[in-house]
Amino acid sequence: xxGYYLQLGLRSLRRNPALTALMVMAIxxxxxxxxxxxxxxxxxxxxxxxxxxxxxxxxQVDSWGPQQNSRGEPPDALDYVDAMALRRxxxxxxxxxxxxxxxxxxxxxxxxxxxxxxxxxxDGDFFPMFEVPFQxxxxxxxxxxxxxxxxxxxxxxxxxxxxxxxxSVGRRVNLGGHDYRVVGVVRPWxxxxxxxxLFNTGGFKDASDFYMPFTRALDLKVRTGGxxxxxxxxxxxxxxxxxxxxxxxxxxxxxxxxxxxxxxxxHFLESYAxxxxxxxxxxxxxxxxxxxxxxxxxxxxxVPPESRISLLVASGFFLxxxxxxxxxxxxxxxxxxxxxxxxxxxxxxxxxIYTQYLIEAGTVGLAGGVLGLLITVVGVSGVGxxxxxxxxxxxxxxxxxxxxxxxxxxxxxxxxxxYPAWRAARVQPAWQLKSS
Numbered sequence: 333x334x335g336y337y338l339q340l341g342l343r344s345l346r347r348n349p350a351l352t353a354l355m356v357m358a359i360x361x362x363x364x365x366x367x368x369x370x371x372x373x374x375x376x377x378x379x380x381x382x383x384x385x386x387x388x389x390x391x392q393v394d395s396w397g398p399q400q401n402s403r404g405e406p407p408d409a410l411d412y413v414d415a416m417a418l419r420r421x422x423x424x425x426x427x428x429x430x431x432x433x434x435x436x437x438x439x440x441x442x443x444x445x446x447x448x449x450x451x452x453x454x455d456g457d458f459f460p461m462f463e464v465p466f467q468x469x470x471x472x473x474x475x476x477x478x479x480x481x482x483x484x485x486x487x488x489x490x491x492x493x494x495x496x497x498x499x500s501v502g503r504r505v506n507l508g509g510h511d512y513r514v515v516g517v518v519r520p521w522x523x524x525x526x527x528x529x530l531f532n533t534g535g536f537k538d539a540s541d542f543y544m545p546f547t548r549a550l551d552l553k554v555r556t557g558g559x560x561x562x563x564x565x566x567x568x569x570x571x572x573x574x575x576x577x578x579x580x581x582x583x584x585x586x587x588x589x590x591x592x593x594x595x596x597x598x599h600f601l602e603s604y605a606x607x608x609x610x611x612x613x614x615x616x617x618x619x620x621x622x623x624x625x626x627x628x629x630x631x632x633x634x635v636p637p638e639s640r641i642s643l644l645v646a647s648g649f650f651l652x653x654x655x656x657x658x659x660x661x662x663x664x665x666x667x668x669x670x671x672x673x674x675x676x677x678x679x680x681x682x683x684x685i686y687t688q689y690l691i692e693a694g695t696v697g698l699a700g701g702v703l704g705l706l707i708t709v710v711g712v713s714g715v716g717x718x719x720x721x722x723x724x725x726x727x728x729x730x731x732x733x734x735x736x737x738x739x740x741x742x743x744x745x746x747x748x749x750x751y752p753a754w755r756a757a758r759v760q761p762a763w764q765l766k767s768s
């Protein structure tokens with residue numbers, strides 16, 4: 333009977349092409365508006381490391397005090413003194429400090445000009461903590477961190493520029509006038525949002541070109557290429573003074589595998605801040621935070637507000653389109669009251685009337701979904717008009733979005749057809765036969 337009802341539905345759609353076109357356009361434009369904005373919202377609000385987001389934490393220590401911090405919250409990063417203290421304590425299974433650096437890749441081989449490169453100074457635990465995928469080689473070890481080794485991990489993109497994409501492990505590359513040994517090449521990897529460095533990137537930046545040892549960067553006095561926030565009167569003039577200042581520029585991450593480990597590390601942070609208060613460095617009560625990945629993303633409000641607003645507006649527009657579709661379907665179904673009365677008089681049940689008209693509505697939804705899909709293809713390529721370029725380029729059309737567009741269009745139209753189908757099924761056969 334499904335095939336038979338489908339044929340009846342298609343005949344009915346061809347019988348009233350203008351009405352059908354109105355319904356298809358309403359569904360198509362409504363679902364397209366929703367899917368275009370959803371594609372952006374999905375890209376910026378996803379969990380960048382779902383299998384470990386509950387085990388990765390960023391610690392915060394208030395080194396500014398209640399007169400300087402924002403709404404009682406500690407700074408979003410650490411100063412050098414606190415960062416190194418947490419590093420030396422090593423109270424977590426894995427931990428890494430990181431900050432953004434910018435260097436020039438000096439000429440070599442067939443290149444006559446230097447290349448600008450953006451990267452990070454990190455600890456060796458960075459790579460297993462954040463599940464960085466390697467094309468060749470691997471990261472460096474904790475012993476290499478202690479030895480301040482001149483190692484570097486480069487991106488697949490930089491590897492293509494420097495070595496033609498071949499296995500370059502063991503080769504030499506000159507960064508900022510110093511030679512480094514390539515120990516690993518990272519596959520294309522750029523988690524969105526870039527949860528581990530919201531302090532510098534806001535969550536959306538191009539992939540990094542290289543990663544160098546944190547200890548090596550400090551030895552070479554490589555200044556941060558990212559954000560640097562200070563409070564109070566600044567009196568430092570050189571590198572050593574800068575390291576002892578309250579300027580925050582280092583991000584810390586730790587991996588904690590259990591609730592017990594989380595509680596223990598939070599207690600450690602509170603004890604550390606209390607020690608700094610007793611030592612006279614802090615003149616305020618301990619103020620620390622320990623947030624996992626999802627809590628950190630929520631706190632930093634990574635999802636752009638315009639994406640939420642756009643999604644709500646588009647959903648409201650889709651709802652209006654569905655309401656209009658209900659009216660059009662009601663008019664369409666009730667115009668066939670005589671046909672319904674004859675079918676009911678010949679023994680058709682109300683359930684069969686429901687089935688027929690819901691299947692007919694499903695065909696309208698499918699046609700609207702196809703139209704919406706075409707509009708979505710065009711709309712996704714033009715979201716840069718509404719959103720920043722770094723966010724807009726994350727939106728893309730994939731098989732999941734195609735399937736979701738068609739599914740939403742069909743389900744929404746079928747749901748919208750329940751009331752018109754109910755009214756059609758309530759038609760009294762006797763009245764229709766008399767009037768006819």
